[in-house]
Amino acid sequence: MSVEEVLFELKRKVQSKLPPDINVTGLEFEGPELVIYTDDPKKVADDGEIIRNLAKELRKRVVVRPDLKVLADPESAIIKIQEVVPKEAVLTNYHFDGETGEVQIEAEKPGLVIGRHGATLREITKLIGWTPKVVRTPPVRSSTIANIKDYLRSVQSERKNILRTVGRKIHRDIASKDQWVRITTLGGCREVGRSCMLLSTPESRIIIDCGINVGSDDSATPYLYVPEVYPLNQIDAVVLTHAHLDHAGLVPMLYKYGYEGPIYCTPPTRDLFVLLQLDYIEIAGREGNRLPYDSGMIREALKHTITLNYGDVTDIAPDTKLTMHNAGHILGSSIAHFHIGDGLYNVAFTGDYKFERTRLFDPAVCNFPRLETLVTEATYGGTNSIQPSRKEAEVNLIKVVKETINRGGKVVIPAFSVGRSQEVMVVLEEAIRKKVIDEVPVCLDGMIYEATAIHTTYPEYLNNDLRDLIFHKGINPFLAECFVQVESPKQRTEIVEGPPCVILATSGMLNGGPVIEYLKRLGPDEKNTLVIVGYQAEGTLGRRIQKGWKEVPLSVDGKTQTVKINLEVTTVDGFSGHSDRQQLMEYLRRIYPKPGRVLTNHGEEGNCLDLASSIYKRYRIPTMAPMNLETIRLI
Structure with missing residues (x-):
């Protein structure tokens, strides 16, 4: 049956299920959704159960939209919206x-x-x-999100065609009678970086993920x-578990x-990957490195992005449904669960996940309808890769900050702009608010402030405690007065030469x-402290300093200069x-249903094998623990 025949049959079914006075003027597949157009949306709206x-009945994501000829002009529509909605909702914008x-x-209060x-x-x-x-x-306006919305509005017609x-590709007929499922490992196996896997069936x-290993020259990109994989125009879909460059950094190159x-x-992943990719090509260009793509390709990727909320079951191929679940790693991070065929097979890719409640997020989801x-991931999969509890970590951080401030020094925390920065911000804000540490400025340098603005846009992706603090207790940690956005080299110099403070700066x-500028200026002074709060991959400057290097080569005004590391x-x-070894094992204990097979990836070789x-x-x-370029038949 052709797609046109499928749509004709669906239109007949839809019309038979609707009240006879509701006319269907059009019916079309748009991405994973079945869109029903009607010239009388008022009658559909009267009955909340229709959709x-x-x-x-149809086992599809259904959206009812008005035929464009029945729409009120925007100016009069705004007036009518304002007449219906209580003033307490505080309407702020319309698109x-x-x-x-x-x-x-x-609206400030969308529930109203x-x-x-x-x-x-x-x-x-x-x-x-x-x-x-x-x-x-959003309490803090994000320029990234504003630019994304403006761009998507400018390509509305093109996007609708896409x-x-x-x-139509999703809802095409299933041609093959064979039934098999395979995974091909294209990157991120027995290594950290360039995560990429291919899930294939006879139909799709x-x-x-399609990441890049920023710190590597010879193994930077997936296979x-x-x-x-080749040719790329035969790929049905790309699914991103989260926005970090080692998982999403190479996606624009596909186009x-x-x-x-x-x-x-998820919506936060879309906004964050645009932020991180633009920053990546800007830094690469500034340092004279070859760019794998330009900003035009990032826009092309954005144009093709379809966002899904946690729990939405969505057709993405004729034989495959996708559901995203909270992974607890960063804002919008997901465990991608695939249901293949009519109950044939189920496979989940965790991406990076945290099986512990944190300041920002609930623990990763471990319950699925089915799972074979x-x-x-196995980042901390080694036997000895045990991390302190989050509470212990917070106590240790506050202790280090207090000691450094008391001796007149500055604390430099290299942090990923997305995830660790916001976790540390919440801890420091509470400690300052409760007078556990002195009221010192916390300087945010790099993309941290913009990434934080994106966090404030998606409170529904944060945990209940943080949402309660923001919406019911009137305390938004991200808006605290202690945070100072660094916006110029001059301001950076003033911070370095000024009184004690905490500096959160990228990259992690x-x-x-x-963060390199601060290391050059503050590294030689033993009063200061460098606090490492995130994973340091082998071969990075962070790993070298963590190992105890006392002198490191840094680029200064285009020339390499040796900088002494005297600071603590x-x-x-x-x-x-990431989950540590205990949390990874606990996740496997708690997961339901128990899978019949487990593959480990995203970890150094020993950690993948050990786990x-x-x-x-x-x-x-x-x-x-597969190696890159292996194909594993699941069924």
Whole structure:
């Protein structure tokens, strides 16, 4: 059956399920959604059960949109929205999408715009025709998110065509009678960096993550030239577990070499990967390194991105459904669960995950409807890779900060802009607010402030305690007065020459970024302290200093200069966004249902092998630590 025939049959079914006075003017697949157009959205809005029942009946994600000819003009629509919504909601902005018939309404209290059981939203639809989508007004405006929204509005028509093409590929007929599932390892196996895997069936080929190893010259990129992947225009989808460069940094290059399909990820992951990729090519260009892609390719990737919330079950290929679950690693990080065929096979890729409640996030999800194979990270998979609890880590950090401030020094914390920075910020803010440490400035240098702005845009992805603090107790740690955004070299000099303070600066492994400037200026003075709070990969400057190097070569004004490391160097373990050895083993103990097979990746060779061996010995689950370029048949 052709896609046109499928749509014709679906339209007939939809019309038969709707009340006879509701007319369906069009029906189309747009990405993973079945979009129903009607010239009477008011009647659909009157019955809140219609869409739910249709989705259940058709077993598809259903969206009802108004036929564009019935939409009120935006100016009068805004007036009517303001008449319906209580003033206490504090409406701050509106974005009308003429291609989809949707209006995005920003409000400080979105619950009041939604109303009880969605009643206010339905009333808005009846009055203006537009389909309302409500978002919370972010307390800190993100220029990245603003630019993303502006760009997506500018390519609305093109994006709609892309979504329709994707939708028709997803809902094409299944041609093969064979049934098999394979994983091909393209990067990130027995190593940290360039994570990339291919999930393939007779019907579909899906890439999970496509990262870059920023600190490597000879093994920087995945093996994307192998026959299983080539040509790229035959790949059905790319799924991103999270935004860090070692998982998402090479995605734009796919479009440079022929990929034309969708990228699936959570909304925060989309915004963060744009932020991190733009920063990556800017730094690479500044340092004279060869760029794998340019900003145009980042925009191309953004144009093809389809966002999914946790728990949304979504068709991404004729035989494959995807569900994203919280991974607890960074904002929007996900465990990607794939349901293949009609109950044929289920496999989950953890990406990076944290199986512990942190200041920002709930622990990684460990319950799934079905699970035959688990692919798990092994960053801290070695027998001795035990981290202190998060509470111990916080106590140790505060102790180091107090000691350094008391002796008149400055604390430099190299941190990844996304994840560790915000965790440390929340700890320091509370310690200053409760007068555990002196009220000193906490300087944020690099992308940390912008990444934090993105965190404030997505409070629903933070844990309940932090949301309660922000929305019910009126305390937003990210907006505390102690935080100072560093915006110029002059300000950086003033900080270095000024009174004691804490400096959070990128990059987390000291392989570039503003933290290098602080190390040059503050490294020779023994009153200062360098606090390492994140994983330092082999070969990075951070790992060398952590090992005890007392002199390091740094680039100064284009020339290499040796800098003495006299400042105190201390590692505060426990802030990592990765599960340590105990948490990894506990995750395998608690996971439900128990998988029939486990693969380990994203760890140095010894850690991947050690974790695989230990899982088998303790839980009797067949386990392996594949090398790159292996293909494993699952069924």
